[in-house]
Amino acid sequence: MTFTKAQDVINYLYSLPKLHEKADLSYIKKVLTFLDNPQDKVKTVHVTGTNGKGSTSYYLSSLLQKAGQKTGLxxxxxxxxxxxxxxxxxxxxxxxxxxKTANAVESALTKIRKTNNNFSLVTFEYEVVMAFFYFARKKCDYAVIEVGIGGEHDKTNVITPEVSIITTIGLDHEQIIGPTLQDIAREKSGIIKRNRPVVLGNISKEVLPIIQQKAQKEHATIKLLGKDFKISLQENLTYQDQNKKISFLPRPLVEGYDVGIAISAVSLLGVKLSAAEIKEAINQTKIPGRYQIVQNNPLVILDGAHNIQAMQNLLNFAHFEQKKKQGKVKVLIMMMKDKDIEQVFKLFKPEDEVYITTIDYPRAAKKKDFPTWIQEKYQYQADWETSFRSLKQKSQTNDILLVTGSFYLVGNILQMETKNAGSRS
Structure with missing residues (x-):
């Protein structure tokens, strides 16, 4: 097969199976071998965590670029x-x-199928192989690689990174890498490699020993948030370690943890960055769909929080802002059927105005997929666009409107808002 259009590549990727019978790395390793192991030709940083891994990856990419490094993400x-x-x-x-990249992967698959006719990759494996091949072909100095799910068995775990990062450990994807928090910690610790340092974010005392034991076994030095570097939030967000203290533009404390992790990680890579350059790189970083403010008065925040920990962080931030603004917190939420719907909805305060919606996507929860008590308590509107417009219109200038529960909903609304802004200009 030869691709000629990008959309053909994307359509093909989504037609592939999602899982193999065996959850091992043998399939992806075989294809990478046929491509001359591109993952070994670029220095990498490997990032996992229940929450914050995306933000941390973006901050790290910005810092590396500021240091003059050709950076893949x-x-x-x-x-x-x-x-x-x-x-x-x-x-x-x-x-x-x-x-071009997809065709290179197809070429390798064609060779493999000469001796193994039924060989195929799952969607995420194919995407990972394309990323490694592209970064090697472009001769990147560094590539920041975000884990898909977990760590040890994740399809990205075919690298020996310069630094490993574990941002947080919470409950998500329990059916795949759980069921317990300890199971999830063990799975995520699988990205720690021998004699390679690891940076740890806001890890609970409950599971920290599991990570520490793995690091000790691999002779991997640890840099720990709260011990080796600190993040504080007074008027501004401030990072401090034994060598420097830097203040940044205000942002939620939980987002600040990701800033701190990224700065701590980049300091281990030996690239040169002044405090002024670090400040500039962080302040200029834009992370789509994460604590993204699209309007003030009323304050409209888009965030793809889709698990208990991420939603609690977002609501803490919203309620903190609410006290200053003296308005209401309104929430437009859409969730996937396989998420902890009931546990997430228990996080809302009685005074929060919560509205449920959905999108046209197979995994998206419809009204019948929500527990009965949620259906009875909260209003459901199937049309996300109508719901969003109506809520925005009804909100007072001192209200806070959160759009959350899924990056798919956040993406739809961001695209709609961008189109509207374009048509107005």
Missing amino acids: FVSPYVFEFNERIQLNGQNISDADLV
Whole structure:
């Protein structure tokens, strides 16, 4: 098969199976071998965590670029377009490069199928192989690689990174890498490699020993948030370690943790950055769909929080802002059927105005997929666009409107808002 258009590549990727019978790395390793192991030709930083791994990856990419490094970035999910998944120096992979890269992968698969006719990759494996091949072909100095799910068995775990990062450990994807928090910690600790340092974010005392034991076994030095570097939030967000203290533009404390992790990680890479350059790189970083303010008065915040920990962080921030603004917190939420719907909805305060919506996507929860008590308590409107417009219109200037629960909903609304802004200009 030969691709000629980017959309053909994307359609093909989504037609592939999602899982193999065996959850191992043998399939992806075989294809990478046929491509001359591109993952070994670029220095990498490997980032996992229940929450914050996307933000940390973006901050780290910005810092490396500021240090003059040619930097690849592999992240998920995307908000505007598929090409966001694979970036070079902050620019999405072009359609032409996407096609060229996919055809290179297809060439390797054709060779493998000469002896193994039924061989295929799952969607995420194919995307990971494309990213590594592209970064090697472009001769990146560094590539920041965000884990898909977990760590040890994740398809990205075919690298020996310069630094490993674990941002947080909470409950998400329990059916795949759980069921307990301890199971999830063990899975995520699988990205720690021998004699390679690891940076740890806001890890609870409950599971920290599991990570520490793995690091000790691999002779990996640890840099821990709260011990080796600190983040504080007074008027501004401030990072401090034994060598420097830097203040940044205000942002939620939980987002500040990701800033701190990224700065701590980049300091281990030996690239040169002044305090002024670090400040500039962080302040200029834009992370799509994460604590993204699209309007003030009323304050409209888009955030793809889709698990208990991320939603609690977002609501803490909203309620903190609410006290200053003396308005109401309104929430437009859409969730996937396989998420902890009931536990997420228990986080809302009685005074929060919560509205449920959905999108046209197979995994998206419809009204019948919500527990009965949620259906009875909260209003459901199937049309997300109508729901959003109506809520925005009804909100007072001192209200806070959160759009959350899924990056798919956030992406749809961002695209709609961008189109509207374009038509007004």
